[in-house]
Amino acid sequence: MKKADVAIVGGGIAGLTAAVYAAKAGKQTVLIEKQVRMGGRAITNQKNGVYFNMGGHALYFGDAWETFRGFGLSLQGNKPSIDAYGIWKGTLKTLPTNVRSLLATPLVSWKGKMEFAAWLTKLGKLDTRLYDRVSLREWIEGQIKDPMVRHIFYSLLRTASYVVAPDLQAAGPALGQLKNALKGVLYLDRGWGETVEELRQLASRLGVACLTDNKAVSIGHDQGKVNHVLCDNGLKIIAGSIIVAAPLEEAYRLVPRAESTALHTWKEQAIPVTAACLDVALRRLPKPKQQFVYGIDQTVFLSNQSRAAYLSEDGSQVISLLKYQGEETNARQDLLELEQTLDLVQPGWRNELAAKQYLPKITVFHDFMHIKRKENPGPAVPEIEGLYVAGDWASHGELLVDAATASAKRAVRHILARTETEGIPEDEYGGAVSNL
Numbered sequence: 001m002k003k004a005d006v007a008i009v010g011g012g013i014a015g016l017t018a019a020v021y022a023a024k025a026g027k028q029t030v031l032i033e034k035q036v037r038m039g040g041r042a043i044t045n046q047k048n049g050v051y052f053n054m055g056g057h058a059l060y061f062g063d064a065w066e067t068f069r070g071f072g073l074s075l076q077g078n079k080p081s082i083d084a085y086g087i088w089k090g091t092l093k094t095l096p097t098n099v100r101s102l103l104a105t106p107l108v109s110w111k112g113k114m115e116f117a118a119w120l121t122k123l124g125k126l127d128t129r130l131y132d133r134v135s136l137r138e139w140i141e142g143q144i145k146d147p148m149v150r151h152i153f154y155s156l157l158r159t160a161s162y163v164v165a166p167d168l169q170a171a172g173p174a175l176g177q178l179k180n181a182l183k184g185v186l187y188l189d190r191g192w193g194e195t196v197e198e199l200r201q202l203a204s205r206l207g208v209a210c211l212t213d214n215k216a217v218s219i220g221h222d223q224g225k226v227n228h229v230l231c232d233n234g235l236k237i238i239a240g241s242i243i244v245a246a247p248l249e250e251a252y253r254l255v256p257r258a259e260s261t262a263l264h265t266w267k268e269q270a271i272p273v274t275a276a277c278l279d280v281a282l283r284r285l286p287k288p289k290q291q292f293v294y295g296i297d298q299t300v301f302l303s304n305q306s307r308a309a310y311l312s313e314d315g316s317q318v319i320s321l322l323k324y325q326g327e328e329t330n331a332r333q334d335l336l337e338l339e340q341t342l343d344l345v346q347p348g349w350r351n352e353l354a355a356k357q358y359l360p361k362i363t364v365f366h367d368f369m370h371i372k373r374k375e376n377p378g379p380a381v382p383e384i385e386g387l388y389v390a391g392d393w394a395s396h397g398e399l400l401v402d403a404a405t406a407s408a409k410r411a412v413r414h415i416l417a418r419t420e421t422e423g424i425p426e427d428e429y430g431g432a433v434s435n436l
């Protein structure tokens with residue numbers, strides 16, 4: 001048996017972030033992770049000297065970046081160039097991503113180019129929250145006249161948000177993410193695993209007990225208050241505040257009588273988003289100029305992450321391909337489509353192959369902001385005092401890993417408010433904490 005002020009279930013980015021914040025605020029914190037290493041979907045696997053993330057990962061200049069910077073993490077890596085191609089009717093064409101490529105592209109008519117240019121300018125100032133209850137399709141069809149510009153916007157917004165559900169996806173958060181993407185992104189050296197490791201070390205230095213290879217099996221609560229986490233090896237952690245930073249389905253399973261809590265609503269309204277991911281390391285690029293490709297009439301994406309990050313010991317180029325999946329998925333068909341995309345962009349790639357990873361169906365996030373959502377999940381589970389949730393599904397408008405860090409901060413802030421701890425001194429944490 002162990003005692004803690006705060007127990008956190010799940011050692012992905014959300015759990016690690018929550019652990020660091022709680023420990024910095026002086027809370028005795030225990031972090032429980034069922035796998036042998038921390039990181040969840042942000043781990044990096046090494047294969048033949050190549051660093052593969054769990055599918056292509058880019059760090060946007062959003063909440064997670066601010067949070068990590070506030071923690072003093074190194075975030076080594078670079079911004080990739082945004083010179084891109086689009087796949088349209090089986091061929092590669094210059095994709096407009098700035099004024100130069102807009103002038104050059106044969107994809108869009110002159111009238112369309114004018115409209116596209118106007119949108120590039122307008123987007124920067126757009127108050128995207130006005131479109132939180134409007135579907136993406138409604139926004140695009142209502143705002144954009146040129147059919148090709150519409151296609152390109154669908155493609156850009158899909159790539160920024162990973163979602164293929166234009167009738168359900170709320171336009172506001174997707175537009176916000178696109179606005180963010182236009183500032184550029186970071187590809188991280190040696191993959192996201194480096195950042196996870198730095199987070200883990202920081203948590204440990206702050207005194208967090210990081211328990212890996214420990215699966216939580218239930219969260220005890222009595223008379224409307226949480227009191228412990230039980231692990232499958234019999235370990236019991238007594239805590240007055242518990243943050244579940246595991247996937248939503250798991251949170252639901254862990255909490256006895258979850259059906260009579262808000263967890264039920266959150267589970268019922270959730271729409272998970274998945275992708276098929278093919279990552280290849282090529283000794284040489286057959287077509288060195290073709291490194292960044294958006295599907296326009298196909299839901300695929302390709303990026304050579306090595307153009308901005310150190311991802312292999314021997315200089316192999318690490319290319320990430322994604323197929324954004326809708327409701328229907330087919331592992332073999334998706335692989336075929338991704339390989340055909342590589343045939344188009346890097347013909348002869350098979351002769352250069354140094355390493356490969358295929359993830360047929362991985363959950364990118366367990367829920368997102370869609371127009372059928374009744375309420376935003378968390379941070380508190382109102383029916384059970386001391387119980388909180390965090391994770392990329394507990395978004396209040398943020399997307400991807402930004403939702404993981406933002407929800408973790410919301411949960412810790414509630415704990416601090418509830419336990420009447422004084423606020424966190426801002427200077428200790430840097431700017432990111434002022435949002436706590």
Ligand SMILES: Cc1cc2nc3c(=O)[nH]c(=O)nc-3n(C[C@H](O)[C@H](O)[C@H](O)COP(=O)(O)OP(=O)(O)OC[C@H]3O[C@@H](n4cnc5c(N)ncnc54)[C@H](O)[C@@H]3O)c2cc1C
Pocket residue numbers: 009010011012013014015032033034035038039040041042054055056057058059060214215216217245246247250275277362363364365390391392393399400401402404
């Ligand atoms: C293919 C792909 C591409 C992505 N691309 C990007 C991108 O470009 N940019 C971006 O910002 N984000 C991206 N993401 C999203 C990003 O990886 C996630 O948002 C983030 O890693 C989620 O962190 P989390 O802590 O919420 O969840 P997770 O990483 O899922 O962590 C949950 C943890 O809980 C643990 N756990 C579960 N049940 C238990 C239990 N019973 N007991 C103990 N532990 C338990 C799990 O093992 C896991 O470690 C991508 C994700 C994928 C899959």
